[in-house]
Amino acid sequence: MSDLVIGIDLGTTNSCVAIFMNDKMKILEHNSGDRIVPSFIFFNTDGSVFIGEHAKNKADDEPKNGIYEMKRLVGRKYDDSLLQKSLKYFPFDVSADASNNPVVSFKQRRVTITKTPQELYTILLEELKKFTKDKLGEAVNKVVITVPAYFNVTQREVTLAAAKDAGFTVLKLQNEPTAAALAYYHDHDIHKTHRSLVYDLGGGTFDVAILEKRFNDIDVICVAGDTQLGGHDLDNLILDFVCKQLKSKYDYDASDKPDDKRRLRNKCEKAKKKLSVSDEASITINGMVPNKPQVKIPLTRKEFEKMADKFFQKTIDILDNCLKDSGFSKTSIQEVILCGGSTRIPKIQELVSKYFGGKQLNKFENPDECVAEGAALQAAMLSTSTRQHIEELKLVEVVPLSIGFDSLGNEMIFIIKRGSKLPVSASHTYVNLHDDETSFTLGVYEGERLDARKNRQLDSITINNVTPAPPGQREVEFTLSIDTNGILTAKATEKLRNNTKSLKVQYTTGGRSDREIKNSLLAAAENKINDEKFVRFVKFKRYLIKYCVSIMYNLEENDLLDSYEDIYDFCNSTKLTAQTLEMDEENRVKQLIQECERRCNSLVHTYDFDFMPQLG
Known part of the structure; x- marks a missing residue:
């Protein structure tokens, strides 16, 4: 097997394969001759399968068997509102399985076939792997695959699983804007400290990233974006416009005809592309409207820009929030880098340049290919092949x-x-409270507040069948790890008998917007005094609960229950009361501590009680 590593941009609209080898960057052309391959699969009724441009063309005749935009299905539940929004434009059938996951259905040889988004991804990746072998003359199984910065852990894991099923070993999932920046920095000899903003608008997703380069180190300062914002949404705007025109001018309603909408969609996409180089375009429709062999619907660039104004402005708002949250000024950004096919739209370029005071934008010659090129550069860095130095x-x-x-x-x-560099792993030891504790649950939180309830709970992990032990004497090591793909894993291990529970947490480093991050930090700063007061209160509350539990344990272990049943009941009642007290009741906690110690300390000394806590 080859020791080469390739880079793949697995896009919503198109996919692209690149390799950096012998000091040269090369885009691997599909067998059809295309440098970028439509992320499109057509399942022929005879059982054959087509990928790419040919699949896209064949779907004009059998729309229900042409599958695209798999990326918008990956890692989502069927009832997800964003998924439901996409479904009204799909001509193919999408339904929910028993677990409420979306599955695609179509017919082959008169039999209904279903495929999961992961299986569809696998089919596409198998095709990319196959023509890579044809072009390089050797089978390559190692790869770097790009994903949107805002892909969550489920979406990343589906991507990894699909690649594995296709025969790939994924060395890294790389965020798309980071890949684009890597391609840019490689092409431009920048040695001093340099700050760039990447505006990445593709077919299905939008990302903004601010990066800072210091010599050979690139720091990702912040990211923002939307995994449901891209060129396909502009196609849908034109499609809605065309459907309204057909209804008002020709009394023909295509809005509820999936087959017609699929055929129209290709024409709308072509019109959008033409409007990037021309002031007007027309959508020509043959044989669809009764008694009208041909219908032409004109569309000007100004009309398109008006209908897409909210879309364009949304990308600028996301850009603006990202820059503000980073704490940098517009003038501190040396380079504004455009990537993604949708950045060819003149209005996009105008708005981004205007935002930065008329700044000249840095554009790739082929904005559809730069993310794959960045992935290929990362692949070369991870490769052991001498050909990829x-x-x-x-x-x-x-x-x-x-x-x-x-x-x-x-x-x-x-x-x-916060600020730990990836990958990272760290642990903390948790000790038991009760001697009869056979299981416990810990919540996993993200945030800077000292009261965990004020942070965002990501998940929880439960460990069962723990070994009985006196209060504070059984240790459980709790470990959190985030890998280079941004996937968080929690693990709890009981040290006495290596009883381990692991959990993949619903988290990704890009999962919160930079505005959310900034608000979280601001809340922590504004509430610093309250948080410090909370920690002081918890110290007393924790001591009180542990004190009561230890007294009850010692009374049981020393057969003193009959003699001191009133003390046992008092401690049990006090423990339950303490668990309900909040920060403004600190004086109440202190009073209960004094009462407990007054009633119990003589017993502690007389019978030499074990495992008594210290207030410190």
């Missing part, structure tokens, strides 16, 4: 907010600190 640029991605778990009293225990 490259001066390494180190991409440094960091954890945007601290992650930890809630301890007794809801205090946040920070395990992975």
